[in-house]
Amino acid sequence: DLMSDDQSSLPRELREKYLLTRRIGTGVCGEVRLAFQRSTCRKVAVKIINKKNFQSEGMATRNATTEIEILQRVDHPCLIKTEDFYQTDDSYYIVLELMEGGELFHRVKSQQQLQENVAKLYFYQMLSAVQYLHSNGIIHRDLKPENILLSSQEDVCLIKVTDFNQSRILEESVLMRTLCGTPSYLAPEVFTQASTTGYSLAVDAWSLGVLLFVCLGGYPPFHESFGDKSVTDQIILGEFTMVPSKWRHVSDQAKDVVRRLLVVDPSKRMSIEAALQHAWLQDQGMLETAHRLMYPPGEDAAAVSMQEAPSGGPSKRKRGDGDEED
Numbered sequence: 458d459l460m461s462d463d464q465s466s467l468p469r470e471l472r473e474k475y476l477l478t479r480r481i482g483t484g485v486c487g488e489v490r491l492a493f494q495r496s497t498c499r500k501v502a503v504k505i506i507n508k509k510n511f512q513s514e515g516m517a518t519r520n521a522t523t524e525i526e527i528l529q530r531v532d533h534p535c536l537i538k539t540e541d542f543y544q545t546d547d548s549y550y551i552v553l554e555l556m557e558g559g560e561l562f563h564r565v566k567s568q569q570q571l572q573e574n575v576a577k578l579y580f581y582q583m584l585s586a587v588q589y590l591h592s593n594g595i596i597h598r599d600l601k602p603e604n605i606l607l608s609s610q611e612d613v614c615l616i617k618v619t620d621f622n623q624s625r626i627l628e629e630s631v632l633m634r635t636l637c638g639t640p641s642y643l644a645p646e647v648f649t650q651a652s653t654t655g656y657s658l659a660v661d662a663w664s665l666g667v668l669l670f671v672c673l674g675g676y677p678p679f680h681e682s683f684g685d686k687s688v689t690d691q692i693i694l695g696e697f698t699m700v701p702s703k704w705r706h707v708s709d710q711a712k713d714v715v716r717r718l719l720v721v722d723p724s725k726r727m728s729i730e731a732a733l734q735h736a737w738l739q740d741q742g743m744l745e746t747a748h749r750l751m752y753p754p755g756e757d758a759a760a761v762s763m764q765e766a767p768s769g770g771p772s773k774r775k776r777g778d779g780d781e782e783d
């Protein structure tokens with residue numbers, strides 16, 4: 458295995474371009490390793506998805522290709538970018554940008570609960586990322602603290618959503634096509650089922666409510682240790698408890714966002730768009746910080762300096778031998 462530095466099981470091209478080292482994350486679908494791009498010594502993350510992990514071949518292929526398709530198609534500052542992709546008979550290898558701050562899960566755990574303004578900064582970035590996914594017809598479906606990564610060890614940092622393994626691309630559904638044809642021979646449940654479809658995006662809003670609850674409260678809203686109901690029953694009933702000692706210092710506006718997202722009826726649940734307009738997030742200081750992190754001015758400047766120097770002005774270019782020339 459890789460721990461004995463035996464990299465022979467890796468695709469040759471991957472081995473030639475990257476040096477894989479220690480494990481930095483684990484998931485249901487495999488593991489994530491820290492790797493170094495040999496040519497630049499830059500650090501990256503390599504996610505290894507073991508094809509056998511999924512119960513059926515079809516499932517594995519669909520999930521992984523969906524994940525890879527989505528990873529290569531999306532472009533948002535709060536979504537993890539794919540850099541490279543390889544596969545062997547039994548595994549997929551996805552090279553991803555490295556997030557030095559690790560998983561949000563560990564940050565919340567180590568700090569008991571986040572300060573409200575830090576939770577707000579992270580939550581705003583998550584909302585922006587999910588709003589972008591939804592505007593591109595993509596539902597994440599597996600938003601949880603393990604899938605939110607932090608760019609640095611600092612509280613004020615960029616966050617990125619990862620693990621689109623469970624994502625689904627919203628395609629025209631069979632039901633949509635069915636409702637276009639003649640209804641004469643359709644069973645009633647085809648229509649009554651229609652009243653519940655179209656809310657699939659709302660599943661991500663619920664998950665963001667759970668994520669915000671965990672960031673603010675430091676513990677999950679639904680858990681087997683609370684009361685006598687199963688976690689599933691607590692969720693179905695929408696029964697969560699804000700333990701006073703943990704929530705006393707949290708603002709009413711923040712609690713209001715959580716309460717409007719953890720609504721059982723998806724048609725009554727606050728949407729992502731509505732959450733972005735909520736009073737709690739109309740915080741200019743936070744918004745300026747978030748936009749500075751998401752759209753750092755330096756990146757544009759770098760792009761400018763790559764352009765031809767303005768005509769007439771001496772253009773200083775370094776030759777291979779380090780001399781400047783006009």
Ligand SMILES: C/C(=N\O)c1ccc(O)cc1O
Nearest residue numbers: 481482502553554555556559
């Ligand atoms: C999946 C991933 N990056 O893309 C990642 C996962 C875990 C971790 O600690 C750091 C990371 O960068």
